[in-house]
Amino acid sequence: MLDLVVIDGKARGIIARNLVSGELEKHAADAVVLASGGYGNAFYLSTNAMGSNISAAFASYRKGASFANPCFVQIHPTCIPVHGTYQSKLTLMSESLRNDGRVWVPRSPEDRRPPDQIPETERDYYLEEKYPRFGNLVPRDVASRRAKVQCDMGKGVGGTRLAVYLDLKDAIEKDGRDVIARKYGNLFEMYEKITAQDPYETPMMIYPAVHYTMGGLWVDYNLMSTIPGLFVLGEANFSDHGANRLGASALMQGLADGYFIIPYSIGDYLAKSSHDTAREDHSAFNESSLQVETRIKKLLSIGGKRTVDDFHRELGHILWENCGMTRKEKDLKKAKKLIADLRAEFWENVLVGGTGKGFNQSLEKAGRVADFLQFGELMVMDALERKESCGCHFNEDFQTDEHEALRDDENFCHVSAWEYRGEGSKPKFHKEPLEFENVELTQRSYK
Amino acid sequence: MTKAGNKSCINLKLKVWRQKGPDVKGRFETYKARDVSTNMSFLEMLDVVNEEMILSGKDPIAFDHDCREGICGACGTMVNGRAHGPEKGTTLCQLHMRHFSNGDTVIIEPWRSRAFKVVKDLVLDRSVFDKIIQAGGYISVNTGGAPDGNAIPVPQESAEKAMDAAACIGCGACVAACPNASAMLFVGAKVSQFTLLPQGLPEAKKRALAMIGKMDELGFGNCTNETECEKECPKEISIENIARMNREFLKAGLS
Numbered sequence: 001m002l003d004l005v006v007i008d009g010k011a012r013g014i015i016a017r018n019l020v021s022g023e024l025e026k027h028a029a030d031a032v033v034l035a036s037g038g039y040g041n042a043f044y045l046s047t048n049a050m051g052s053n054i055s056a057a058f059a060s061y062r063k064g065a066s067f068a069n070p071c072f073v074q075i076h077p078t079c080i081p082v083h084g085t086y087q088s089k090l091t092l093m094s095e096s097l098r099n100d101g102r103v104w105v106p107r108s109p110e111d112r113r114p115p116d117q118i119p120e121t122e123r124d125y126y127l128e129e130k131y132p133r134f135g136n137l138v139p140r141d142v143a144s145r146r147a148k149v150q151c152d153m154g155k156g157v158g159g160t161r162l163a164v165y166l167d168l169k170d171a172i173e174k175d176g177r178d179v180i181a182r183k184y185g186n187l188f189e190m191y192e193k194i195t196a197q198d199p200y201e202t203p204m205m206i207y208p209a210v211h212y213t214m215g216g217l218w219v220d221y222n223l224m225s226t227i228p229g230l231f232v233l234g235e236a237n238f239s240d241h242g243a244n245r246l247g248a249s250a251l252m253q254g255l256a257d258g259y260f261i262i263p264y265s266i267g268d269y270l271a272k273s274s275h276d277t278a279r280e281d282h283s284a285f286n287e288s289s290l291q292v293e294t295r296i297k298k299l300l301s302i303g304g305k306r307t308v309d310d311f312h313r314e315l316g317h318i319l320w321e322n323c324g325m326t327r328k329e330k331d332l333k334k335a336k337k338l339i340a341d342l343r344a345e346f347w348e349n350v351l352v353g354g355t356g357k358g359f360n361q362s363l364e365k366a367g368r369v370a371d372f373l374q375f376g377e378l379m380v381m382d383a384l385e386r387k388e389s390c391g392c393h394f395n396e397d398f399q400t401d402e403h404e405a406l407r408d409d410e411n412f413c414h415v416s417a418w419e420y421r422g423e424g425s426k427p428k429f430h431k432e433p434l435e436f437e438n439v440e441l442t443q444r445s446y447k
Numbered sequence: 448m449t450k451a452g453n454k455s456c457i458n459l460k461l462k463v464w465r466q467k468g469p470d471v472k473g474r475f476e477t478y479k480a481r482d483v484s485t486n487m488s489f490l491e492m493l494d495v496v497n498e499e500m501i502l503s504g505k506d507p508i509a510f511d512h513d514c515r516e517g518i519c520g521a522c523g524t525m526v527n528g529r530a531h532g533p534e535k536g537t538t539l540c541q542l543h544m545r546h547f548s549n550g551d552t553v554i555i556e557p558w559r560s561r562a563f564k565v566v567k568d569l570v571l572d573r574s575v576f577d578k579i580i581q582a583g584g585y586i587s588v589n590t591g592g593a594p595d596g597n598a599i600p601v602p603q604e605s606a607e608k609a610m611d612a613a614a615c616i617g618c619g620a621c622v623a624a625c626p627n628a629s630a631m632l633f634v635g636a637k638v639s640q641f642t643l644l645p646q647g648l649p650e651a652k653k654r655a656l657a658m659i660g661k662m663d664e665l666g667f668g669n670c671t672n673e674t675e676c677e678k679e680c681p682k683e684i685s686i687e688n689i690a691r692m693n694r695e696f697l698k699a700g701l702s
Contacts, residue, residue, distance in 0.1 A: 020566055049514040083486050086495050089515045190517070193534075193541050194488075307501050309494070353501050358468065359567040361509055362501060 001056040002295075002367065003288040004032060004063045004230065011230035012278040014056075015288045017296075019364065022357045024292055026285045028278035031229045031266055034060065035258070038213035038235035040073065042372045042379065043324070044316025046210035047079060047092040053368040054375050057217050057236050065225040066417040066430060068238035069215035070375070071383035074245050074392050075325050076211035077143035080194055081163040085313075090209035091194060093166075093187055095247055098136045100171035100180065101204070103127050103143070105164050109154035115165055115203050126150055134446040141244055141325075141392045142446060144208035148325050149403075151207075158205045167203035208325060212250060214241040214392065215382070218417045218432075222265035223257060226419070228273070231266060233257040238415070243391025296356045299366045304349030308365045311346050315339065315369070315376055323383050327395045332384045339380060343373040378418060378427065385429065388412045400443075409441050456482045457549040461496065463508055464556040469564045469572070475554070485545040489532060490515060490522060492544055509568040517541040517681065520616030523623070524569045525556045530620035530679040538618065538681040558623035562630070562666045575665045576617050576633065583657035584637045586646055599645050609643035612636040614682040621676035621684075627668030632676040634662050635688035642695055652702065655695040 003015040005028070013028040036056040040046035061067045078093045104123045111118060126146055128135045138146075147164045156162050172180050177200060181188070188199045195205070216238040223231045223239070233254075240253045279285075322328075322335035346369070354360040389398045389405035390412065398406045415432040459480040466473030478500075483492050490512050497507035513521040517538040524539060526532035532542040547553065555569065563571040613636070621632035638655055641647025647654075670689055677686045 020572075049519060051513045084484055086484065086487055086491050088488070088491050088494055091516045190541070193537060194543065196543070196545060305502075307498050309498060351501060353504070354506060359509060359570065362507060 001034075001036070002059060002292045004056075004060045004065075004227070005282075005284050005288045006063050006227060007278065007282060007284045010228045010273070011060075011225075012282075013280070013285065015285070015292050017292070020359055022355075022360065024289050026280040026289060028280045028282070028285065030270055030275050030278065031231060033231045033233060033262065033266070034217070034236050035233040036236045038216065039070070039372070039375060039379075040210045040213050041368075042315065042376055043073075043210040043319050044312050045082065045087060045090050045320070047076060047090050048210075050089060053371065055368050055371045057232070058371045058375055060217060060225065060227065060230060060232075061418075062420050063227065064420065065227045065230055065232075066218040066419045067215070067378060067427075068218040068415050068417040068432075069243070069382065070379045070418070071323065071327075071386060071393050072214035072238075072241075072243045072391065073210060073324075073379075074140060074212040074214060075144045075208045077140055077147055077208050078166060078206045079209035079211070080191065081158060081205055081207035082160060083195075091190065092209070092211065093191060093204065093206060094184075095140070097166060097168070097184060097187065097204070098143070100175075100183070101136065101166040101168045102170060103136050103147070103164055103166055103206075104203075105150045105155040105157060107155075115157070115167070124150070124155065131446045138446045139244065140211075140247075141394065144325050145394060147206075147208055156207075163205035163207045165203035166206045168199060169203065172200065210320075210324075212241075212245050214238065214243060214245055215379075218415070222268065223261055224265065224269065226417075229269065231262060231269075233262060243393055293356075295370075296363065296367070298347075299350070299352050299363065299370065300354075300356055302348065302350050302352065304351045306345075306349050307351055308362060308369050311342065311350060312365070312369045312372065314342055315373055318342070319376055319379065323380050325394065327383055327393065329384070329387075329395070329397050332380050336377065336380045336384070339373065339376045343377070346370065346373055381427070382416055382418065385416060386412055405444065407441075407443070413441070455485050457485060457544065457547060457551075459483055459492075459547060459550075460552045462552060462554045463568070465508070465568055466557075466565050468567060473565065473568075475556075480553075483544050483547075485543070485547075487544045488515070488540055489526070489542040489544065490540050509566075509570045511570050512540060515540040518616060520618040523558065523618045523620055523681075525554070525558065525623060527554050530558070530623045531618075531681050535678075536681060536683045538616070541681075558619050560619075560622045560628035560667070562628065563619060563622065571619070573617070573619050575667075576619065576630070578665060579630070579634060579658055579661050580637065582661035583650070583654035584641075586641060586650065588646065588649070601644060605643045609640050612639040612643065612684065612688050615640075615680075615684050616682060618681065620679050620681060622667065624675040624679035625668065625670075626673055626675065627671060629670045629676070630662050630665075630667040631670040631689045631692065632680060632684055632686065634658050635686070635690075635692035636684045638692045638695055639688040642691065651695060652699040655692065655699045659692070659696050 001014045001016045005013040011032040016025045037052050039054040040048040041052050080091045104125045106118055107122050107124045131138050151162050191199050216236050217225050217232040219225050219232050219237045219239050225232050318335050318338045322331040352362050352366045388408035389395045390407050394405050400406050413434045417430040418427040420427055461478045461480050462475045464473055465476045480496050500507045511521045513519045522539045531539045534542055557569045557571055562575045566572050615636035622628050622630050642651050
């Protein structure tokens, strides 16, 4: 899907590009339901599938659907670490491993011994030490940030020094290899395929990776966006997870949105609104289609010197370094400029081979990366606006004396929704206050 | 075996099937893949080759992929005559270059089957699999409220076998490996995952007849017990599922 068609303020269809024939297709409808996933791939490396992209949601944003909390990104602690610049994706090792695995690094940054030669006393089980009550089971954002802190201190392990050990040795000794194999056998196999190391014999190495995006198109309780008739489901919307998704609740959202909400709320919408039958020959479809076509032609005509993936990798690097696990005002401001410059360069120097006719994977990617670049600016803008630490948005300038997230409920207890105001203008900022009737807001503590 | 973090690199000669479209004749072309890190996955190796091709103005090699962790079923090509390459129980995206040696020639071609049309190069139209699923690979029961966990007893063994069958990712390697281009391992797995569980039983008869009928109609061959499919299946689906499907088909025909 490359564009949303809006007629008289209502979503009435989409423009899609047929990936095989290259033809632009017009699809008219009484309502549009988007279930197009999250924006984790803005970071280039993530646990998302390679094809995941933000284009459908972002086209809707450009057509007026507000985008909420784009800076909320969950970074999962247990992924297989990066091992080279050619790397295309990061593989998640299930969270369940932390039930039986112990996370550690060498106490000394100088310690280069293989893990089996490091005695217990010289290992830093940093999660167990810092959070004696929760130990290795602290929430994802905390486990991720702590791994980063250890690596920033030079205590990371493996070739890149950007990894920590996840050690199941004690569990294997206690429960036996068979019990552990029944629980985690498939994960161990996958790990061994990728790394050529056997987790039964040597501790796994893990590092956090972008996994889920809590932000998304703003929707009401009926899952309708700010454009009447545009419904947004699942990770593509912002609705269920606040600033920090909990384990398994993306599945819950998929089921709830698709099974329990939309069948009723879309019926309600259709029953209450009067529609002329939408037709593909309406001028709005032609306009949208023309815009999409112009953009495709532009992408193909640039003929620059850098590939789409090259731009994507650089964008990912900027976001990961400056708007990732931890953020700082200074870095965010820097990132804002870097992304704007990169986007400008993209539109002058990208090299997309082939033609718009027929199957062209470079062209598919080019459109997606163009959207990710524009979205990256929005993500950073949102992170800059939220002057507090909140869930996965950890801004180092706002932390407690014990280096934990410091919320500012007085000023930031709200959803930030951004409304597109055209290229070159700052999007309009809307606040939706968060109201808690039955719970009292408190500081998180895992001590 | 190389260890993760090892910077060792190899050079390869690639012979890749290039085909502009479904109705155009294809041919092998030879490319060099230089300084391939043995820690790369096979698809990452192709990414690097493609980047070079794009920069030198050539048409990059089209290949299907998505999750890159062996669970979506999008990727898959023949590598030196083996579906998904030489490693057992491995999808192409999970095949790593450490299993190749410096100087190797690697022949890469799409699955060959009358029912799978080439879209471009290594990309296939596998929508025929969707058509088989549409014919009956579902349970059309409204689930209603969630029942108590123990309301419908399922023996552990059935649950395990259904789960093993449901591991099928529909990649098509079974068809590619079979000398008859039969899809019976795929269909067997899909029929089995439902038939083994109580929820699948009410529609078992209809399902077996419809899915097998569709499979034949779409031009897949028959099973002659070559067992190549089982050997090449990245999810190691057992041919026991083909036997179960045949039983279901027979039962459905007789009753």
